[in-house]
Amino acid sequence: MTKIDFSVLRSVWDPSFTEKEFKFGTKQAISRVTQVISDGKYEQLNGLLTKPARLSLLRELERNWNNRHRALLALKHEDIQISSPRKVYFIRIADKKFCDVDMSFLALKWTPINAVDSLIFTEIFARFHREYTPHCIPEWTIAYFKITRFEVLRR
Numbered sequence: 050m051t052k053i054d055f056s057v058l059r060s061v062w063d064p065s066f067t068e069k070e071f072k073f074g075t076k077q078a079i080s081r082v083t084q085v086i087s088d089g090k091y092e093q094l095n096g097l098l099t100k101p102a103r104l105s106l107l108r109e110l111e112r113n114w115n116n117r118h119r120a121l122l123a124l125k126h127e128d129i130q131i132s133s134p135r136k137v138y139f140i141r142i143a144d145k146k147f148c149d150v151d152m153s154f155l156a157l158k159w160t161p162i163n164a165v166d167s168l169i170f171t172e173i174f175a176r177f178h179r180e181y182t183p184h185c186i187p188e189w190t191i192a193y194f195k196i197t198r199f200e201v202l203r204r
Contacts, residue, residue: 055071064159071189075132083123098194102191105194122171135152149179154171167201169200178191
């Protein structure tokens with residue numbers, strides 16, 4: 050279904066849209082967000098995430114993530130093994146047009162922890178949002194960001 054939705058997006062709303070470029074950009078965004086979290090520089094989330102998404106993420110980090118786990122979260126683009134579109138939403142409100150794309154990401158990376166190589170497995174769900182109303186800034190932002198699974202596996 051997402052392949053069909055992406056072709057509708059390209060043919061009806063955005064002739065320059067390509068799934069390959071979109072997925073590349075979403076991986077860059079996810080990588081950047083995880084690095085910002087890992088570095089503890091949360092003010093850099095402004096512009097990457099919508100305000101509600103940013104506040105929700107910060108609450109989640111404060112409640113459920115210790116400093117050690119946050120430090121291990123940073124992902125490089127190449128750590129993200131799978132980026133998979135889940136659902137595409139076309140939204141019209143009066144004369145405004147929006148598109149949301151739900152994405153799932155799976156990442157794996159090796160890192161030494163206490164001199165033992167460990168495999169970090171991370172699963173992230175994110176909703177990417179863009180307004181397609183004429184004369185709007187043409188950029189995707191993250192409207193929802195959730196680390197759905199994070200495991201440290203010892204060798």
